[in-house]
Amino acid sequence: MKRAVFPGSFDPLTLGHVDIIQRALPLFDEIIIAIGVNADKKYMFPLEQRTHFIEETFKKQEKIKVKTYTGLTAAFCKEMNAHFILRGLRNTNDFNYEQSIAQTNQAITGVESVFLFCSPQFSHISSTIVRDVKRNDGDISSLVPKVVNAY
Numbered sequence: 001m002k003r004a005v006f007p008g009s010f011d012p013l014t015l016g017h018v019d020i021i022q023r024a025l026p027l028f029d030e031i032i033i034a035i036g037v038n039a040d041k042k043y044m045f046p047l048e049q050r051t052h053f054i055e056e057t058f059k060k061q062e063k064i065k066v067k068t069y070t071g072l073t074a075a076f077c078k079e080m081n082a083h084f085i086l087r088g089l090r091n092t093n094d095f096n097y098e099q100s101i102a103q104t105n106q107a108i109t110g111v112e113s114v115f116l117f118c119s120p121q122f123s124h125i126s127s128t129i130v131r132d133v134k135r136n137d138g139d140i141s142s143l144v145p146k147v148v149n150a151y
């Protein structure tokens, strides 16, 4: 079975994430959307809420599972028996950041990273931008799925 882990903070889920996940569906038998929990990090949306956003958005999609994890993403992949990590690339900053992580994951556990370039209409979207707009009472409806906008 071709199983991939799509790791992230998803604080919150954005249309950029949704685009990558939907376009990766034909490539894998199962995609585990894995919400990384880091005790030192401050999140805007509580974990339960971030999980709900993802479950609600993909509720009709049987290939998608949602899980939370702590520690190394590569170790979580082993635990889940997933041989692939799925990541999205928006620009060269993402590329530079992802390259050494992917090479390290490959070297220490053999897990392969698979990258999809984001669709151009979503390349400006990040969870950070969404949080900034929301914090300043701006309209996030063009950046996030309906369930997040309604929250």
Ligand code: ADP
Pocket: 007, 008, 009, 010, 011, 014, 015, 016, 017, 020, 086, 087, 088, 089, 090, 094, 117, 118, 119, 122, 123, 124, 125, 126, 127
């Ligand atoms: P992290 O904290 O690991 O960066 P994120 O939740 O921000 O987690 O992102 C998870 C994944 O989604 C990363 O691979 C990131 O590059 C990708 N991603 C985020 N925003 C977009 C976007 N607008 N288009 C494509 N991929 C994206």
